[in-house]
Amino acid sequence: MKSTLDEMQALIAVVDTGAISRAAEHLGLTVSAVSRTLSRLEEKLDTTLLQRTTRRLELTEEGAVFLERAREIVASVEDAEENLSTRREQPVGRLRVDAATPFMLHGVVPLVAGYRARYPQVNLELTSNDGLIDLLEQRTDVAIRIGRLKDSTLHARFIGSCRLRVLAAPGYLERHGRPRNIADLAHHVLLGFTQPAVLNEWPLPARDDMPLRITPTIAASSGETLRQLALDGAGIVCLSDFMTHHDRAAGRLVPLFSSRTLDVRQPINAVYYRNTALSARISTFVNYLSDHWDTGAGGSPPSRP
Structure with a gap:
């Protein structure tokens, strides 16, 4: 089963905000929903992307590699959507x-x-x-x-x-x-x-x-x-x-x-x-x-x- 765009966006938000709770607020989701999304992504990839402790979240080596590609994919999709919108001159x-x-x-x-x-x-x-x-x-x-x-x-x-x-x-x-x-x-x-x-x-x-x-x-x-x-x-x-x-x-x-x-x-x-x-x-x-x-x-x- 392939990773979805929502799962990639959840990972990016967690890394950028530094906490699952802040990522949930940024995405307009519940904390449990973001946590489940991350777990599902790791299950699909059969690897650990984030090391979770009581004080911080830290990317694993595999997580850092995946995050870089995920950013590129999400940015490409957003650019494509915006380009279509811009062509209509109606963002x-x-x-x-x-x-x-x-x-x-x-x-x-x-x-x-x-x-x-x-x-x-x-x-x-x-x-x-x-x-x-x-x-x-x-x-x-x-x-x-x-x-x-x-x-x-x-x-x-x-x-x-x-x-x-x-x-x-x-x-x-x-x-x-x-x-x-x-x-x-x-x-x-x-x-x-x-x-x-x-x-x-x-x-x-x-x-x-x-x-x-x-x-x-x-x-x-x-x-x-x-x-x-x-x-x-x-x-x-x-x-x-x-x-x-x-x-x-x-x-x-x-x-x-x-x-x-x-x-x-x-x-x-x-x-x-x-x-x-x-x-x-x-x-x-x-x-x-x-x-x-x-x-x-x-x-x-x-x-x-």
Whole structure:
């Protein structure tokens, strides 16, 4: 009896997630169903593929050989299915997209209606995590990440970049005065991030023209929270252009130190798991986002189609 595609997918999921329970969640199956599938596969092959202990799963030598071929087979089948779908120019199925709350609100949401009009058979599932997530564990197909990438297990597609600016609401400046030089910031309320510390580097020259590292008077984990605090006149903030484009245009937030602000831009990347075949759903969404990203003015919100 020959191995089935479902059995190969179960093995791949278990190895990639590191646990049968996480693989079951990723596949939308019960733990017992995944366990039975693996046992059935090993019976068919008459060999042990995984060494199971109470603490970890480890591939046997035979398992590693079989896994490599299984990945190729599963990827080939997925490519064939996607190629047929792409030829009809109608990718089909669920696409799970994750982004930090600010980018989801200002970068993704404005494009949803246009994307769905072009690809009506793709069902979007949008989640917002302000920290880095495990794409497999969270069953996410593609994530949008801002800043320098570190995870080598991910493929990345560059979308664009966004400029950082120091801003304050007119009401705050009326009450506390406009800082005349960078040293004056020590006497103002500074809005910053709880973590990581690199997010509190402002594009203002400090020693040796390095960015200024501030200590927040009020700290928050989300850029959208900081934006709302700034709009309410709670203090001075440093945020990306894609978040504040409309606020600056309407005069709700005013740039500070414009002539001294360094041209610091954060890269924006769409990432997906390295061992996942690039589906038409992922490629059409990433292409759509990239095509509508406004690179003018250092990265404004995506232009509506």
